[in-house]
Amino acid sequence: MLEVRNLSCGYGNERVLENVNFIAKPGDIVCIMGSNGSGKSTLIKTIIGLLKPHKGDVLIDGNSILDWAWRRRAQVISYIPQSFNSTFQYRVKDIILMGRTSYLKFASSPSKEDERIAEEAMETLKISHLRNKIYSQLSGGERQLVKIAQALAQQSKIIVMDEPTNNLDFGNQMVMIKHLIQSAERGITIIMATHLPEHTFLYGTKALLVKDGKVVVVDKPGVNLKKEDLQNLYDVELKVIELNSRDKNIKMCLPVI
Numbered sequence: 001m002l003e004v005r006n007l008s009c010g011y012g013n014e015r016v017l018e019n020v021n022f023i024a025k026p027g028d029i030v031c032i033m034g035s036n037g038s039g040k041s042t043l044i045k046t047i048i049g050l051l052k053p054h055k056g057d058v059l060i061d062g063n064s065i066l067d068w069a070w071r072r073r074a075q076v077i078s079y080i081p082q083s084f085n086s087t088f089q090y091r092v093k094d095i096i097l098m099g100r101t102s103y104l105k106f107a108s109s110p111s112k113e114d115e116r117i118a119e120e121a122m123e124t125l126k127i128s129h130l131r132n133k134i135y136s137q138l139s140g141g142e143r144q145l146v147k148i149a150q151a152l153a154q155q156s157k158i159i160v161m162d163e164p165t166n167n168l169d170f171g172n173q174m175v176m177i178k179h180l181i182q183s184a185e186r187g188i189t190i191i192m193a194t195h196l197p198e199h200t201f202l203y204g205t206k207a208l209l210v211k212d213g214k215v216v217v218v219d220k221p222g223v224n225l226k227k228e229d230l231q232n233l234y235d236v237e238l239k240v241i242e243l244n245s246r247d248k249n250i251k252m253c254l255p256v257i
């Protein structure tokens, strides 16, 4: 279980978020929402240890992880950034194998088992055909899928993602969503920033609404996240409609222009 406790964070003396509190249990999909520049990435970077918090703590199973070394942290949390560019000429399969680095002994090479896990991750995300391509020569969406496969190969119990559907076409968004839901069903905790309220409605177990330096937690957003919350969050008028798909009610957000 991941717990963010009384967390305040920002850059230097600049405070971005104040007193954030939430718990993410195994199987939770926590969707972080808010307008551009509200602090979603700042929260994510603080949780994964790229930024030192001004105050408060991040705990896993009751233990503070703020002082953990990267290897220990990487075995528990994997991180998919908003964008990742490499100037090195790595092949896709090498990038995915990097997800196994925290399990390797010093100066050792990936084992057959590591290779199998990397292949499996590529198959899951339907990118096996990209195996030998140079990462820096891929499209934005292909790169995003490779980073997701890398996180999958890392086999951590918590996956943190910054706008994972960025650059993905509709079909690949579905592949990723299916994978997210299956991972959560296996007990993995997912924490992700998203600009798509529909995704929060569809599979979020918790929404974090980030605005004016504060974070409001909404449990079961499929039921409890209201039109007014979204209007207030994004400062726009909008409409929430409900559609039936395969006997399931799906909520959609429509602009009012």
Ligand SMILES: Nc1ncnc2c1ncn2[C@@H]1O[C@H](COP(=O)(O)OP(=O)(O)OP(=O)(O)O)[C@@H](O)[C@H]1O
Binding pocket: 011, 014, 016, 034, 035, 036, 037, 038, 039, 040, 041, 042, 043
């Ligand atoms: N490296 C940095 N140094 C100083 N300030 C920063 C830095 N990165 C971001 N900020 C500021 O922190 C605030 C929050 O930024 P953040 O990137 O967390 O927003 P966000 O909600 O993720 O936005 P977006 O939806 O556009 O990705 C913004 O005012 C931004 O200008």
